[in-house]
Amino acid sequence: MTLDAQAAYPRLGMYIGGQWITSADRSHRVVNPATGETLGELPLASAANLDEALHGAERGFRQWRATPVAERALVLHEAARLLRARVDHIAAIATLEEGKTIAETRIETMACAGLFDFYAEEAKRTYGRVLVRPAGTRSLVVHEPVGPVAAFAPWNFPVHNPGRKLGAPIAAGCSVILKPAEETPASAMAVVQALIDAGCPTDVVQLVFGVPDEVSRHLLASPIIRKVSFTGSTAVGKHLIRLAADTVKRTTMELGGHAPVVIFDDCDLERTVETLAIGKSRNAGQVCVSPTRFYVQDAIHDRFVAAFTQRYCGLKVGNGLHADTQMGPLANSRRISAMAEIVGDAEVQGARVLGGGARNDGPGNFWQPTVLADVPLTARVMNDEPFGPIAAIARFRTLDEAVDQANRLPFGLAAFAFTENARQANLIADALESGMVGINTTGLAAADAPFGGVKQSGHGAEDGPEGLMACLVTKTIHQV
Ligand code: NAD
Secondary structure (H helix, E strand, C coil), X not given: CCHHHHHHCCCCCEEECCEEECCCCEEEEEECCCCCCEEEEEEECCHHHHHHHHHHHHHHHHHHHCCXXXXXXXXXXXXXXXXXXXXXXXXXXXXXHHCCCHHHHHHHHHHHHHHHHHHHHHHHHCCCEEECCCCCCEEEEEEEECXXXXXXXXXXXXXXXXXXXXXXXXXXXXXXXXXXXXXXXHHHHXXXXXXXXXXXXXXXXXXXXXCHHHHHHHHHHCCCCCEEEEXXXXXXXXXXXXXXXXXXXXXXXXXXXXXXXXXXCCCCHHHHHHHHHHHHHHHXXXXXXXXXXXXXXXXXXXXXHHHHHHHHHXXXXXXXXXXXXXXXXXXXXXXXXXXXXXXXXXXXXXXXXXXXXXXXXCCCCCECCEEEECCCCCCHHHCCCCCCXXXXXXXXCCHHHHHHHHCCCCEEXXXXXXXXXXXXXXXXXXXXXXXXXXXXXXCCCCCCCCECCEXXXXXXXXXXXXXXXXXXXXEEEEEC
């Protein structure tokens, strides 16, 4: 770790009612996953803090919904400019608290700025409809902001996730109470600070941390909150959907995935290996769209497995602040025990460990890039999202067989296929039950394209015009 980056780590706090609150009765220790060192103490919200945030969000919404969209856009553009100007600082604190490489945290900070710019412009295109009626009368359909949003962002994209939870609702005219993950608070604080410095009115954004279940129960019970936006595991998502049902709040749920990768024997082998080794290493596999279940066609299976294992397991694992690191640590020690259980179970069931399969000695949550071959479908890794640097490989013979395997699970967030045959690409893209499909690519996130899943991977989308529509309600006005 560089001394500069350590020195840059800020005093932690919540932003409620226009004030930074840096102490509380309870706190959470924030740890650097690469070293095990303590970075700071995070104050956790009391019930009174949460009530204050709710009342602030109510005030903020009244003011912001009446603010012209052009003014809201100026705030978002200025916040985007500030994020870009501060990218070195923000990327350093994000790597300190989450672990991923500095190259990755720079990219996500720039992506967050891009998202703010996109929504600043997209909100100006919130059109309604005029319906044909007899002369002198009108029927109108208009879109209005849904209201105060409670948003829960996880730790795996410490800058971009908060950006996703804030950009579209703020553009739409909503206020937001944001609860990011307690593991990565400083990155979220930096995003909120950029909005404040850009002139976002005091009460439009509230930032709270706490005991997650306490915070979500408190906020979701309140009639002030009109929408819940959550990114995280399917289990927690189901719990929040149930809580939201009591007051019939709108929900956007971006939940777990288990992305299949279908590798046809007519793929460009070299490019496929490179794309997947890099794609799988992103944030050490702690990505909801990470390629996970690899189905490789018989004729190319052995060659793919050998080349992929050599490239992927050869990546340099280390502290994300070091320039030569290609894959950082896992974000917390829970993920290390999860990896050990998943690999142990696969071995017992007959899978071969071709590379990795263990943690690195020394401090920090480092797990080696791991390749499992001949993995039976009953193995846990083929059924539960590993959320770590494990690639599980199995064979297939025909397109139909690959589709059956890919669609076998109750998840449908991302799916990938690698082929040079356009017809085969079209057939599999149409057949995959998935919110997003990557053909010859693992890159699925773009400000202008909806990001979200089907089946138990969630509903609603973030990014793109769809992400804005999810923050708007429709009103029909009949005028005679
Ligand atoms: P977890 O299920 O305990 O937490 C996931 C996220 O949900 C965290 O950010 C946490 O703060 C939040 N959370 C947990 N309980 C909550 C509640 N009652 N109310 C509101 N928020 C709550 O799991 P974890 O150990 O932090 O992460 C591991 C699992 O989470 C992974 O296996 C993966 O499936 C899932 N996850 C998914 C994403 C994603 O991008 N979809 C991101 C992070 C984690």
